[in-house]
Amino acid sequence: MGTPLTETVIITGGNGLLGSGIAIEIAKKQPFVHLLLTARDIRTDDVRELMGKIRLIGPRSIEVLALDLTDLKSVASFAKTTVNRVRYKDIPPVTSLIHSAVATSYVIDDLTSDGYDPVYQTNCLSPFLLTTGLLEAFRAGDGTPKGGAKVINIGCSATSSGRLDYFNHDNGRNGKRPGTALSAKEENIRFGSSKLMGSVALYALRRSLVWTGNISLDIFTLDPGGMTGPSNLRTGAPMSVRVAHQTRSGFRPFLRMVSRSSINKVSVPAKAIAKVAFRVDTVESWQKERYFVLDTDYEAASVLPSLRDEGQVNKLLLQMMQMIDVETKEMDPPATLRPHLSMISPPTLTL
Numbered sequence: 001m002g003t004p005l006t007e008t009v010i011i012t013g014g015n016g017l018l019g020s021g022i023a024i025e026i027a028k029k030q031p032f033v034h035l036l037l038t039a040r041d042i043r044t045d046d047v048r049e050l051m052g053k054i055r056l057i058g059p060r061s062i063e064v065l066a067l068d069l070t071d072l073k074s075v076a077s078f079a080k081t082t083v084n085r086v087r088y089k090d091i092p093p094v095t096s097l098i099h100s101a102v103a104t105s106y107v108i109d110d111l112t113s114d115g116y117d118p119v120y121q122t123n124c125l126s127p128f129l130l131t132t133g134l135l136e137a138f139r140a141g142d143g144t145p146k147g148g149a150k151v152i153n154i155g156c157s158a159t160s161s162g163r164l165d166y167f168n169h170d171n172g173r174n175g176k177r178p179g180t181a182l183s184a185k186e187e188n189i190r191f192g193s194s195k196l197m198g199s200v201a202l203y204a205l206r207r208s209l210v211w212t213g214n215i216s217l218d219i220f221t222l223d224p225g226g227m228t229g230p231s232n233l234r235t236g237a238p239m240s241v242r243v244a245h246q247t248r249s250g251f252r253p254f255l256r257m258v259s260r261s262s263i264n265k266v267s268v269p270a271k272a273i274a275k276v277a278f279r280v281d282t283v284e285s286w287q288k289e290r291y292f293v294l295d296t297d298y299e300a301a302s303v304l305p306s307l308r309d310e311g312q313v314n315k316l317l318l319q320m321m322q323m324i325d326v327e328t329k330e331m332d333p334p335a336t337l338r339p340h341l342s343m344i345s346p347p348t349l350t351l
Contacts, residue, residue, distance in 0.1 A: 013101030015039040021270030038067035069126040076327040079133025094137040099127040108180040117171040124198035148216030155221040162196030204317035222292040224269030
């Protein structure tokens with residue numbers, strides 16, 4: 001390619017239904033972007049199929065790297081390696097991080113090697129660790145919306161069933177042994193709690209970064225609505241929800257905010273996400289806490305009422321920082337970033 005690459009976009013779950021759709025839409029419209037996709041297993045047919053589709057679009061810079069979100073060491077190592085690659089100009093600065101990977105399960109799973117519920121770790125803890133681990137890779141911005149970076153957390157309407165304290169006691173198991181089947185309602189609460197905690201924790205991190213004023217990083221959640229198509233989500237789902245995982249909560253209040261269909265082909269949310277990722281906002285919009293349903297913009301606290309409780313938000317951020325403390329120390333961040341990765345005190349989070 002004769003024109004140098006301008007930026008890097010990271011998409012977790014890049015081989016999944018939505019992640020691959022986003023990658024294709026970005027490849028169509030942004031020829032000078034380096035696409036860095038992650039997958040738990042990079043040797044699968046869906047990875048090869050995705051690479052083939054993007055090659056048909058034209059010459060694009062793309063790579064798929066292994067990342068296991070159920071292993072905090074894997075996440076920390078990926079973040080450290082990526083920061084070093086940006087630092088040494090092997091890849092352009094990261095301008096968008098899209099947390100598209102998702103896990104759900106209809107049974108009580110064994111805990112991860114880190115000691116957490118895998119649904120919680122994949123949907124909440126690991127995205128938080130990855131975001132903090134990549135802070136140095138975002139620092140190429142000039143402090144303006146155009147020069148800053150975006151972290152897009154893919155949400156869902158199931159957060160309306162979630163609770164911030166769901167995983168605080170016994171990892172949300174309520175004494176149930178691994179292998180115990182869960183009903184669709186029980187799984188919806190578990191899944192929704194993991195996504196709610198993930199969104200609120202990232203908004204809390206955003207508040208901290210805004211307060212310090214050192215990093216140009218806009219963090220928000222985007223609800224893609226319901227999607228149809230093949231899914232890489234965990235097995236064990238009842239037949240009624242296997243085909244389209246999101247449809248089982250597709251008509252909850254979040255999706256009633258828009259007049260569009262609640263169930264779409266994946267290309268619809270993929271286009272919306274690609275559009276938002278490259279939108280140049282006004283300073284006023286960029287400074288707000290936003291929540292998107294497709295590409296329609298809402299005040300985040302109007303969709304996630306938990307954000308109005310400053311005490312809860314502070315508590316969750318401190319809890320998350322404690323959980324990732326060991327991994328962030330091993331990342332050896334530069335001195336300018338250490339305040340963000342060490343224990344953050346509540347005054348830092350003043351709204």
